[in-house]
Amino acid sequence: MTDAFMKMVELSQAGFYCSQIILIIGLEAQGKENPDVVRAMSGLVGGMGFCGKTCGALTGGACLIGLYAGKGTVEEMEDSRVNDMIRELVGWFEEEAVSQYGGIACDDILEKNPMNRMARCPQLTIKTLGKVQEILSANGYELTGQFD
Template sequence: MIDIAERVSELADEKYCCSQIVMTIGLEVLQKENEDLVKSMKGLCKGLYCQNLCGILSAAACVLSLHMVDYVIVLAPQLVDWFKKQYGSLNCSDLLEWNKSNPYFCMKMMTETIEYTLQLLEDSELLLEGNRYS
């Protein structure tokens, strides 16, 4: 398993934006590459470039869909609920304003959100496996 915080830092150093970082790591977990998909994720960065819905959250929802398209309807709301409880808002502008004294806040959010997203996927796969034989 990769060290997510370290990988987030590496990709940030390569000038990937938040949503591109989340998707790149999501693809790496699947052991896939898709440069066009990663490139397209730039459209979600910086709250859709107008400080609205956080690109980290929207990219994490895309990762859920990429891994478990049939179950994203259940998993995405769980992700959104967790994110809002964890950070207090879904909007980039709020998150940046409240944490402007911490330049590493977005990196921390990326790491925690990726970890939670992967945990959601792992838990869901275990539940599905368990239900196959019941």
């Protein structure tokens, strides 16, 4: 098991979910902590407040790309490639999740059975982190660690 996977398990056992875990690991790669951002990510868990909609690993991954390449202050300029990076992630995620689970919604991935969370979410989350790392790296951003 990779260090990132072990960190993910540790965070999961501490009560965090996919979107939060992805952002915590991304923030730590920058040497940062931001409880407000992590708290805000709770709105994406379980397919947006456990409504079973779009998977939190995907939305969390998109937010992590935004953390690195998006606009955060009036003075900053958004990386002109940020939406292309997110589109690449979404396209990859759709291929991955649809082929395995029939869709990108949390309900699709878990087959509307919360008991499937422990078997499916960790692998999909770590794969998503790996894809985000690949996309960021290809665009000149460094997200440390190996996520595969």
